[in-house]
Structure formats: C-alpha cells, structure tokens
Amino acid sequence: MTRVLVVDDEAALARALAVNLRARGFDVDIAPTGRAALDLVSRTRPDVVVLDLGLPDLDGIEVLHGIRGWSNVPVVVLSARSTGAEKVAALDAGADDYVTKPFEMNELLARVRAAARRGQVAGPASGPDVVSTEAFEVDLAAGIVTRGGVQVRLTPTEYHLLEVLARNAGRLVSQQQLLTDVWGPGYEKEQHYLRVYMAQLRRKLEPDPARPRHLITEPGLGYRLDP
Amino acid sequence: MTRVLVVDDEAALARALAVNLRARGFDVDIAPTGRAALDLVSRTRPDVVVLDLGLPDLDGIEVLHGIRGWSNVPVVVLSARSTGAEKVAALDAGADDYVTKPFEMNELLARVRAAARRGQVAGPASGPDVVSTEAFEVDLAAGIVTRGGVQVRLTPTEYHLLEVLARNAGRLVSQQQLLTDVWGPGYEKEQHYLRVYMAQLRRKLEPDPARPRHLITEPGLGYRLDP
DNA sequence: CCCGCGCCGTCAAGGATCCGTAAGGACCGC
C-alpha cells in the first residue's frame, strides 16, 4: 500500500487530509513538526511526503534539505505564500510540487497520486521479488524469510538489513549505504551496528555462522549477499 | 544536456518559453500540434515535455495518453482552464505537474527544473561496470575481481587502487591522482605507497608479476590498466 | 670504465585497524 506522510502543525487540516487520503486507499502518518517529519521519513520510509512550509520549529526549506540529503522520496509542498520567489525556492530545494493554500482537496489528492505514481516508477528498478540462495530464501514482496522450507523469525532491524542486501544481491553494498538505508541519516559512523546485526543474521541463516557462504563481508568496504 | 520539448500552438508563447529555457541551459524543441508532439517525443526522446492542453488538432489529454502509452518522460501541463476537474483529469492521465495560464515564467522554469531533476534520478546510469583483460576481470558494480573464473581476495586499499585504474582503463592515471583518489588529499608525496600496492596487485593478478602485461607503469608519470 | 643518483620493485615486521562474538542495560508494548 502506498504510504503518505503528512507534515502539518494545523491538526484540523492534517486530519482532513488524512481522512481523504485514507478514503483513497493510502496509508497515512502525521507529523506535526519538522523534527518529527525528519525522524518519520528516515524511520518509516513513506512513498510520498506532503509538507506544509509553515512549521513551528524548523523552516520548511530546511526540512526539505534534510530529506533531500539522503532520500529521493517525492515531496508535495503546501504553503500559504503564493509569490513566485517562494515557489521557485521550494522547487529548487527539491520539492516535486507546490500547492498554495487554500486549495481544492481533489486537486491535492490528484497531485499526491501523481507524485506517488512517479516514486514507484523511478523506484527499485523492478528487481525480482524473491532472492534465494542455497541456504535460505528472502521473499521481498511478502516480507518472509525461509530456511529449508520453514519460516525464520527476524526482528524488524534484522529484516531491514537483509532486505537492503537482498535488493542488491550479488553486488557489494558499502557500509555507509547500509547504515543510512537501515538506520537513517547520521548513523554513518556507527559501524558496530553492522557487525552486531550481521552476526545475528548469520547465526539465524547461515549453516555455519563462523564460515559464512552467502552473507559475505568485504573488509573495509561493506557486505554482499551472494546467491 | 537536458532536452525539453515545448508543445504549444501559440507561436509567441512557445518562442518565449524556448528563449527562457535556452538561457537556463536547456536544449529546446518546439511542436505546434499534438501529432507533431507525439512524433517528436518518439523520435527525439526529450527529458521533459511542456504540454499546452489547448491544441488545434488533438485533445491535450489524448496526447498525454499517447505519450504515456510507452514513455515515462516527465510532462508539465499548461492550461487556461483552472477548474479542479480539469486538473484532476490531466494529473490522473499521467501529467507530472499542472500550471494554469497566465503563469510566472520563473515559476514555470522552476517546475521544469524539478521535472528534469526527477527524470535524471531514475537510473544509476554510469559507464561500463565490467572491465576485463586477458588475465583478470573487474566487476565495478559487484565489487568482485576474478582471475580465470575464481574470485581474488583484495584488501580495501588494493581494491580502491584497482578500481580507479579500471574506471580509467586504457588511460594513463597520474601518481598524484591515484594517491588523492585512494588515500585522500594530503598524500600526494607518498609515492612509496603506490609501489607497494602496485606490487601486491601484480602479485595477485598478473600471470608473471615480474613482467606485468596489464598493470603498466609509466616511469615518472603514473600507471595505466591495459585491457 | 666506474660511480652516484633517481626511480622502481620487493620483502618483512610492528603497530594500528577492523571484524566477530558475547553480554548487559535501556526502552517499549502488553
């Protein structure tokens, strides 16, 4: 399901948006502040962000920059200011669309649909949805990992890490990319996380965790999932 | 260079758009009719399309459908109609953005920039990802080096050095560039490192390390990877 | 002819870095 993050400090407007989006089949989260927005974007990875520029804590453009620093998620900007300079600044800061308040709900919904459509096209480049090795299988679509036919219980973080590796099966994934993809921006230096969770994945998935055959580490570079 | 196709039957407006876009560094084509637009999109593959809905021959929505039948090129729609229904129809037909006339030129330019930026994000689209010689192969995407079909274990520094040489295969790479690319700025004088690691690469990759055939040294200048 | 000099290749060793593993405390939902 397509997930939308609505960033707006006016609770009434945010709730109205959420109701309409949910009626159209979207899964909606709400963030009332800029910091909450950055946090939720990195943690929940929405497919579209609807961002009101008039936030209490951070400037909307700063939030946009924060997101664009590491993500290409489509962002639809809402604003009460309709001057050309404001629009140009937001669009050049990385916004995908700019809607001035007041707006018609139907139009905004259509723009969110357009943004969501784009995100899916540009997204994962249509890889296979099941990555299987000699020892275990990862079903990306269902979110299920099996080993010898029986399902393996993975914690959310473990699965997220395995998912990133599986979507780049056969290719080396750098430590920085793994850290930002799984833990979000700002965690590029916490490389011990990788060691801990790679060890847990190997313990649950590798026949001989001490001698991994599929979850390969490239010292100093990153990790790779070898089919 | 980013190429834009402007579809508009009002010659004055089309020319004004073209002038402004070219001043921003875009390469611009103009199509005065819907049929010409469909033809040019298929033949010239623009990076962005600016589509006026008020065309003499075809309905703008039909043109949009025709394009979307086989292309995901970003489309910015222009229209004199500003009703919600019109906007929703165009956006749901596949438009990426909807601008009502009259519009500010700066805003439209910003929206075109935003659309162009999205199109570029779509693919990694970097050069050839595999460099192969008679003796060994380097898979830049996977981060794997093989020799006679079997994988060769390289240390991080060894791989980084080989990677720089592989991305400039056939060309001479100066010692300074190798040092700054692999060890970072400030190491331009440590040419000793290059000798040590080139020797290790040759020992691992060359059939006869004493007489290298692919990892060539240009005395006083730098090194080159000969396919 | 012989020597010194610059440049390159080779080897070895110590210290620094990185990885895997285990264990304990913090936090959250029920």
Add this chain to the structure above:
DNA sequence: GCGGTCCTTACGGATCCTTGACGGCGCGGG
C-alpha cells in the same frame, strides 16, 4: 512486570596499513 527488541560496550583474534631497508635498472658525469 515481562518478554522482546534495540543499543552499547568490551575484548580476542585476524587482517591490514605503514614504514623502513635493500637491490635492480637506466643514465649521465667524472
């Protein structure tokens, strides 16, 4: 409170980077 998950820390061991020393080669000058 409790089970589960996450974060953090510490430590042994393996690996790697750095550094130094030595020899070969080409070349020009003494």
